[in-house]
Amino acid sequence: MTTLAPADPASIVRAAEILRDGGLVAFPTETVYGLGADATSGWAVARIYDAKSRPSFNPLIAHVSDIDAAQREALLPEAALTLAQAFWPGPLTLVAPAAPGGSVCDLARAGLPSVALRIPDHPVAMALIRAFGRPIAAPSANRSGHVSPVTAAHVAEDLAGRVDMILDGGRTAAGLESTIVSFCADAPTLLRPGAIPREKIEKLLGQKLVAPAHAEVTAPGMTASHYAPNARLRLEAHELIEGEAALDFGGRLSGRAPPGTVTIDLSPNGDLVEAAANLFASLRELDARGVERVAVAHIPERGLGEAINDRLRRAAAPKL
Ligand code: TXA
Ligand code: MG
Structure with a gap:
């Protein structure tokens, strides 16, 4: 059963309980709606792939509440920290080597030695992360291969019956996913263009973002038909x-x-x-x-x- 709930304090308390029980909560961010689960639990994360009917285990973004929490999960180099300070909370995802002792589970990282992190700029998302107290793994809240949802109704269309709760925070502002920058190679790499233009990031870093090496082009957002409508x-x-x-x-x-x-x-x-x-x-x-x-x-x-x-x-x- 899926509960469609207004994003009020009581619903957020309930949503955090659902996450603690290994359930799925769809919630608004400033980019698109996320399909959230406890990022530290392989079992909970597996339900995400199942609900989305994802054909493979692709790595997910872990949503955290502050830069300290991000640094407990990843070894963020100086340049990554510069971007974090400038753009978080906001539509930037940083990929970096996972920190020893980090809590994001293997399945959420799809077995990679790296982890993807972001602090969303949305009061409902932040309230949920704080109430839950752990990172929340969340891909876009659509069935695999469908377009990303920007309203609670879009989420319900795709995932009703497959998610425990949908927090309705109205229409998202950016309507486009976060920009993903990886710090796992020698030079910062643009893995996915998104809501923050490349130029802004390059200006701050004082260097160009490079294109992913061939082996990195495995992100689901990068497979050919990921964002396919019927038309x-x-x-x-x-x-x-x-x-x-x-x-x-x-x-x-x-x-x-x-x-x-x-x-x-x-x-x-x-x-x-x-x-x-x-x-x-x-x-x-x-x-x-x-x-x-x-x-x-x-x-x-x-x-x-x-x-x-x-x-x-x-x-x-x-x-x-
Ligand atoms: O705006 C967004 O980023 C939204 C909201 C909900 O935060 N989330 C989102 O998640 O778009 P998703 O799962 O649809 O896209 C996550 C992307 C994928 O392309 C995935 O492969 C990449 O992040 N990714 C995650 N972890 C990675 C890693 N360790 N290395 C490389 N790519 C990674
Ligand atoms: Mg997606």
Whole structure:
């Protein structure tokens, strides 16, 4: 049975109890909703993979309450600490070698010698982590291969009956997952573009983020069809082919759409932050409207555009 609960203090106490009992709680963060379990319990973490129907054990992000807690879990080098101080709480995930004696279980790390950590910038997420008192492992709260949820209703669509409680904190602000930077190789590596633009991180570090070495491209967010809606997407469209819906940006396509065309504009003003916040909800809406083919307008590859285009390319990739 899934309880859909308002994110009030009593529900948070109850949610922490569920986590202590090895249960699953979906909760809002500033990026997307997370599907949370006790990160220190392999059994609890296994329920996450099961609920999501994940085809493999991919490593999960452990959500912690403060930098001290992060340092108990990972050996954060100086540069990682600089990023933590600048961007936490916030949509940045740091991957670093797991600390000896760290509490995040092996399954949450998928057996890797490293661990992924972040402090979310959301009052409900923070209240839950504090009430629970241990790291919470949480991937995005969707079934494997579906788009990430930005409302409690999206979570319920995918996971009703598979999660013990959904804390409803309204729609998430960023609408795009955290940026993931790894400090496991010689140079800081951008494992996943996300809600913090690469440029901001590079500026602070005073160095470029490198691309992952081939062996690192195993993250589920990096498999070709991870963010797949049902509709087929045609990217970089300059015009509409008959029968297509339009996923627009800055009104580029709508002007040319025949009357009756299903059109969703990610940002009529051409604002990349607004487009990021609307992305997953828009993909879901296209599916809900039964659209089969979608022309997607060109999105500039700067700032959050890099992450948006990354998601769109995955959404457009042939399904496995
Ligand atoms: O915004 C977000 O990051 C959301 C919210 C809920 O915090 N979470 C999220 O989790 O997007 P998930 O599981 O959908 O994506 C986590 C990513 C995966 O691509 C995973 O492979 C990568 O983090 N990851 C986790 N631990 C890792 C590690 N030790 N080494 C490399 N990649 C890791
Ligand atoms: Mg995900």
